[in-house]
Amino acid sequence: MQDANSTGTIEAVAELAGHDDRVWHIAWNPTRPLIASCSADKHVRLYSYSKDDQNNLSFNHNSTVSTGHTKTVRALAWAPSGQTLATGSFDANIGIWEQEKGDEDEDVLENMAEWECVSLLEGHETECKSVAYSSTGTLLASCSRDKTVWIWEVQPDADFECLSVMMEHSQDVKCVAWHPTEEVNALSSRPSLSIHHFPPEQILASASYDDTVKLYVDDPSDDWFCFSTLKGHTSTVWSVAWAPGGQYIASASDDQTIRIWKRVEQHRWESVLVLTGHDRSVYSISWGPGKPQAPEGALGWIASVGGDGKIIIWELTDPSEDAQMAPPNYKILAQRSSAHGVYDINAAVWCPRPGYEDLLATAGDDCATRIWRVSP
């Protein structure tokens, strides 16, 4: 159901069925036309997509990975190379998946080769809730109900070394997300008035049931450590997303709001904006660059979904004043109710591939993944 007051539209593109239980999360492959979904049915399903002559997108089931996880597969993340997929499960383990490399030609490889678990990362004591690759693909972060956030270093031959175990949160950790380091460099060629520039740095954010978001950096002479705790939400923080430029963080909470945190100093972030619009918990947010390519001063699109079954697309632009704490301007670009019928929506993810920035995938309790095209 489209919202009449908004200027933009959210148009249904495809419904990807096949899971036997609620779909928890989706991940767009960053280099290939492929999308993966994971579910309480312990499977990962992969769909490929292509454009026909009329520029219509069609999605086809590509393969199903029977993960061997003994419980729900809760989270998914592609490495930036698009070659490796990480799965986080309620069985406390993280699976690392790659396609078996054969001597077959590339096409066969990409489409048919079976996905094999090349490594299993154990260490969490209880349910793993989220996994994330850093922008360079050299680090993998995971978090769990055991209140810990782990950082693993990706090594050759599908080997991993644990770099850090951070026990900063006092409750269940729901989500981890890496600063999009490389984009910081890319954007620095496009100066904007109010954004102060900081040296690029790998920062990890984690969101927790303890109502906070925590930020971590690496002390090169020592361990990773938490340098800031973002307080403001009055209930569980379910999800956290970085702006494509890396100067803002958005957090989604059980308090039905989304908060925008602005980087005001190298290691200081302040809450500058609270977005209200959902009537239930906001479970997931995704921050994409928007399409068509954003004009000067644009900060991209935030998609938010939650227990109210609504998809809301927020368009953010640079603050109109130059003050340090000036909030970005925003408007609701489009929204759609009952996107998954009467069911909760568990995840929303923008497609990261160039030319497909207007594609949004959502995962719901209705056992389906849905693909949407957002037009301003």
Added chain:
Amino acid sequence: MAFSGALTLTDLNDFITPSQACIKPVEQTNPAQAKEAGAASTEIHIDATGSYYEVSADGLTSAQNSRNGAGTSSSANGRKLEQAQINLNDCLACSGCITSAESVLITLQSHVEVLNFLSENAKVDPSCLSYKLPVISIAPQSLASLAASLSAANPSHTPVTPRQVLRRVREFCITALGFSHVFDTTFARHLALREHVREFAERRARHGKEGPGAEPQLPMLASACPGWICYAEKAHAEMLPFIARTKSPQQVMGTLVKNWMGEKWGKLPSEIYHVAVMPCYDKKLEASRQDFYNEMYSTRDVDCVITTGELELMMKENGWDLARPVVGELEHRNISSPEPSTLLPELLRHEGSSSGSYLQAVIDHVRRTSQDPLTLTVQAMRNTDHEEHILRRSSTNGTAGEIVFKGAKCYGFRNLQNVVRKVGRESGVRVGGGAAGRLTGRGRRVVGVRRNRKGAEGGDGQPDEVDKERERGYDYVEVMACPGGCVNGGGQIRPAVKDAEGYQRDWSASGVAGDDGNVGSVVGGAPEVVQAKWGDKEWTRKVEEAYWRAATAPVLVPGSSDPDQIASLASSDACPKDASAGVACTLTDADRLARRVVEELCGPRSSSSPSTATRWVESSGNTNVSTENGLESSRAEEATSCDGAKGDRICGENDGLGVEGETEECRRKMFRTQYRAVESEVIGLAVKW
């Protein structure tokens, strides 16, 4: 009830967190009474002293009361109820709650319990059977923590040494608390190291042997850290076969005090109350393990463990000033003829690490027993808490010689994870369980395929030497759960820290815990962040420094080849005037006494066949010393063997590996223990999120 000691203060970032609620089931000792129809129900009343009474609703004493004869004195009417208590025996070791800030109440292992015992015991006539001889043993890391704390408080004074602290604490424990004996645990550690080395030699001899039931024996993993043991038992049962069976110094001390010294004192194990002061909360759990409970005498080898912080608290509560010197604290005790009923060798120095020198003891053993001279290289890995120690055969042509031994020091939870992964991978044991194991199996195959391919692409087919060396597994790993090792244990005294505004803040006094106490996390400017991080490390470094601080000589690096230096390093603080003679006196005496302890504890009781015991003793002990009066000859041999032994006196030579029988069995019982995997999977409510 207040929690004991400084448990509220945990700004370490490397603890194992509690994961689930304690699920100790309620035990009903007397069956519920069938309630007659219409009978009055009861109420709970609390009197002025805080005691609970069950009173029938109509104000009359319940039937239960008169029958039990309970409800005395102030309980005018009503049955006095016992307070529910959870002690460590009830603990399921679910996940190291002891090391974290939030925690269960521990009443059996706290300084309050020690004080209660001492005051009760003082009322008992020492000739009475129920009197217990109070004995306290202090870990060297605890002494270092106190020494560092004292030195930090008075930076202008000469730094206080662990020896001075021991003397002062001894004075406090005897005069203010009424302990009969105060020891440090280094002699027990000496025994533990000897046994540890012996076990390593046994494992190395068995390792790689074919045959029924043959299991991989190496790498051997250190067993002294209870945090690590607890974690392995709960989360990594597949690691248990690799963990040394040798008891920790704390538990060896328990055996020493209750069995060996007890006999000297004419006391049964149950007639001694033994307190240990440790840098670590998990040591409390360790002392409570079933293995260390003496069924025959219904007593523990260590009755109560308190932390360094708790000891400091006891001194504070008593108004005792540890900064005040005591008479004779700088004097060196002459222990050339120790009388072990009251004196043990004091503050033995084991070079290597401040966490017990286990790796060093093993390295020294390998060097000593090697036919060829070996060179040691130490390489710091990614962080300071992970070091590799490699022994190579010296080669003639200038290239690196063949690796004979590869060991590692590995401290802190994250490094521990990598050890588990590495050992699991190299030894081929299945890490994890259930379907997880299946996944790993698949993974191995794929990785293997890839490796082979890479080799094939290499062309010449020769495996790369560097790769081969890198992939060589460890023979020994000194594993400790705390970053920085035992000097940074959770029970140590925390430094007074300046907060962001530059004010001194005594965290332990204000009881600030965790999150907000972390200066760096409050406001995140970079300089403060670094400062806060460094504060912790800086303090650990100070404690480390204090640990090695001796009154007379600087710390020398083990491995130095000058015999005189070795001599002085081995007992620099024991014999300042005549260093080389002093050494021989301290460590040779320690070895001699160690053999005597083993002999007396495990030797054949009948003494009809002394030869067995002697033979075993010789084979297990320092080969340099063969007889009680062999001091002269041993010193001569010392000088010649120094090149190979590098001043080491920890001995566990194993020419007598095959020694079997009663003595061997007894020794195992006295000095070794075992581990059990804990079924941790709690089938609870399904969690949606």
